[in-house]
Amino acid sequence: MKTRTSKKSGFTLVEIMIVVAIIGLLAAIAIPNFVKARSTSQQNACINNLRQMDGAMQEYALENKLGSTATYTLSNLLPYLKLTTGGNLPACPASGTYTAGASVTNGPTCSLSGQNPFPHAMQ
Template identity: 60%
Template sequence: MHKNTSKKGFTLVEIMIVVVIIGLLAAMAIPAFQKVRQDSRESAVTNDARQLASAAQQYMLENNATTVAVTYNSTTGTIAAPLDVYVRKIGTGYALSSSLGIDSTFTIGHPQMDTDGNGSTVLTFTAEGQVE
């Protein structure tokens, strides 16, 4: 009696070729994904800096002041008085300058942000909120 057996399936070489192709695609996609994440973090920090600078400028204009203290809760992202009237919340996890001045710079840092590829996690901004 002769059995009719079918030999359908993939050979080991075919499976290895597919695995290599998937590895190559992953090797190209992961750095691109990390770059997008980094750019997104940097954009969020820049936007938050603009909001904070704008709030400080408005406060100083209305109160005839040259500096304003910044009280920030890094866990919740909330801003306390006196700037809470102008901006209530920004991103979480930042390390901020403790005050903002009319003509001085300020810094915002985040541990997951490497702005220049050398491990620096802090950006410096002008009083208007522009990256310096």
Template identity: 40%
Template sequence: MIIIYCNYTSIKALKAERMLTVKNKAGYTLVELMIAVIIIGVLASIALPNYYKTRIGTRKGICMNNLRQIEAAVDRWVFENDIDEGYSVTQGDEDEIYVYLKNGKPECPARGIYTISAIGTYPQISCSVEGHVLAQ
């Protein structure tokens, strides 16, 4: 038979030491949280400008595609109706032109307004948003 002698103070000291180690291991320190917040902030500062550039570029690409489709519809309308150069397109003519498009009148994703100029002029089709112009 083995008898282990422990006094009350040594047991109390062991419990206190164990509680301190458990307390120190649970949770995160303020420094660790601050580092995590700083890392997230740096990543966000890199990602957000790229996101906005991509978004603007995508909108411009969609608008340019819409302008090409409108231009093709105008060319077809001019050919089928034997329209001469210099003819000013009216609102009624625009309604006829948009019939040639599968989904009707397209909308600029940047909320621009499409304008059809006189036949044979440049740019024949334009968008009110700066930079949304077809190359000649």
């Protein structure tokens, strides 16, 4: 009499659960690092935009012989931003808004400048 032996190949439930647990652990480690890296890059891009606008504001003040208490608007800076941003005001990558400083000695600021953990402010 012949006995039938069948070879079933496949993964057991325990093996699948271990693989799912490992993938979950890797995701738990990777996702916070990705979010932090994204926030840091947005902060750096925003600070770079503020520096470009500050440089344009300094050029505007020098060219128009403005004193330190003179005021300006962001639209005054458009001619000085042509080389860097194509003549447009830069936009904060984190959806903040830029405002002009109170005077020429105060540079532009971002609406996200006081928020933690990644404030968008020039040092």
